[in-house]
Amino acid sequence: MGKLVREYVRCYRIGIDTGGTCTDGVLLDDATLEVVHSAKEPTTHHNLGIGVGRVLKKLLASDIAPEDIIGLSVSTTLATNAVVEDRGARVGLLVFGYVRHFKLPITANIFLKGGHKITGEEDEPLDIEGLVDSVHGLKNEVDSYAVCGGMSIKNPTHELVAEEAITMIDPKPVFCSHQVSGHPGMRARAATACLHAKLMPLMISFLSSIKISMLNAGLNCPVTIICGNGKGAGLDTAVRRAAITMASGPAATARFGCTAGEPTALIVDVGGTTTDVCMIRDGHPVLSDEGCRIGQWKTHVEAIDMYTAAGGGDSHVICSSDYDCSLEQGGGCTQRPKIRLEATRVQPLCMAEDIPDPEQWLGCGLRNAVVLPVESLSDEVVSEDEILFCLREHGPANLETLTQQTGLSGILLEKRLERLAYLQQVRMAGFTPTDALHVLGKLDIGSKEQAEHGARALAASLDMSIEALCLQVVAEAEKTIEGIILDYLGRKVWQDVEAAPFLSSMDNELFSLRVAVKVPIIGIGAAARCFLPAVAERLHTTVRFPEHYEVGNAVGAALIDREKDQTDFSL
Structure with missing residues (x-):
């Protein structure tokens, strides 16, 4: 008789990361830890399940059967983004x-x-x-x-x-x-x-969308939500204690950073809404002794030692003109463009569909945003709100047009739009560093043509070349990311009250200080390679981008899920 040979059955885990710009996914071989497939789709903020469903469809498009999936884990920046953008329940x-x-x-x-x-x-x-x-x-x-x-x-x-x-x-x-x-x-x-x-309301909506996406994909495996402390939680726990998902994304970031082989390093994840910074020491993520801090919120939520602040690829670019008398010898004043990044995330022009030509509404001194309707809204909801009704009747509109159509203006209009955005009933689009990268040919995940239209409008209003405008926008984003890294390092060396005045006065009218960071940087996120090399150079350190860094958080989520039942945590 021949020998009975037991057929090897491959099992897989899916890791999902829902970020401000993209929803990433990986299919991880549970035995070899090989990333078999990866996928990246734009995050659909009005219905997060749509983006998740598209990622799952791509991951299962080959010969992988749903019953071969033994676990699905999700990390998300939903909570951190909501906090830094001041969204969420009232x-x-x-x-x-x-x-x-x-x-x-x-x-x-x-x-x-x-x-x-x-x-x-x-x-x-x-x-x-x-x-x-x-x-x-x-x-x-x-x-x-x-x-x-x-x-x-x-x-x-x-x-x-x-x-x-x-x-x-x-x-x-x-x-x-x-x-x-x-x-x-x-x-x-x-x-x-x-x-x-x-x-809590945001988490309920998000987890419901995950369940629906799994049902549509035929998946019936256990689901793990990654918590800020690098552990996993079930769906019910994540709903009852939604804040434990604070630093969910950074926890997955830190876990992926451990695969880079550096014993001690800064892990920097450049996302759409925020930049997250954490540290690994002796090959393991460092946990916070006091609880995580997100922007101005200091909490008792157990989490890795990290710092998250607004500033990423989708930060809203606002332009204006002011006067700087120091630019000319002899005391003369020269007008120069001023470009700043707002904390609020907007949909990049290159990722927005069916919007008016940016050259018709984008320019210096304006709010520079266009409001987009959400097509899935019921007729009843639309009829009860004049803003939603105008958007459905006339299509996307900037704030000036909405004022003319509704009679609402100023703070009242902005507050109404904030509420509608929280309810996922409108979306905002504007020019962002992501658009600048498309114009400069450094990124290709959306429409370069539409980004160029926006850059042309802003550059003309500022009397600049398109290239000069985009380079200045990218430089501003790099400066913001550098500041976030220094904030994190400063708070590790000094307490907040001591670090704040020092960090805020490093560059002043009398002197300028330069910092040399003694640990390497590990970059994560699709846009990280575009921003971090220049940041690392200014900080006099090095930066590395491990394999699969573009979907690193999804890999980290899958690894955390796997390690729940493993005794050997080594890679």
């Missing part, structure tokens, strides 16, 4: 028993009597009447609530009473600080609760 924060008031960037910060002592004894009776009045005043202005009581980690009674009272008046989600953090620091504990409240 949150009302109620604080009990804290004398020194603090302010978080949310809809309302209200301070009432109450709270407990460090022994757990009541400090002051809870101001129930003030609580009830506050909730009645907020219920039409907020989408969720966060409550934080003094020493609630010792005695949560006031938070639990408040939760019950709020629910009776306004049945919306309520997040108690003692349930999301066990640390005594009240401001950071309140911020952690607020972030859960702010991000």
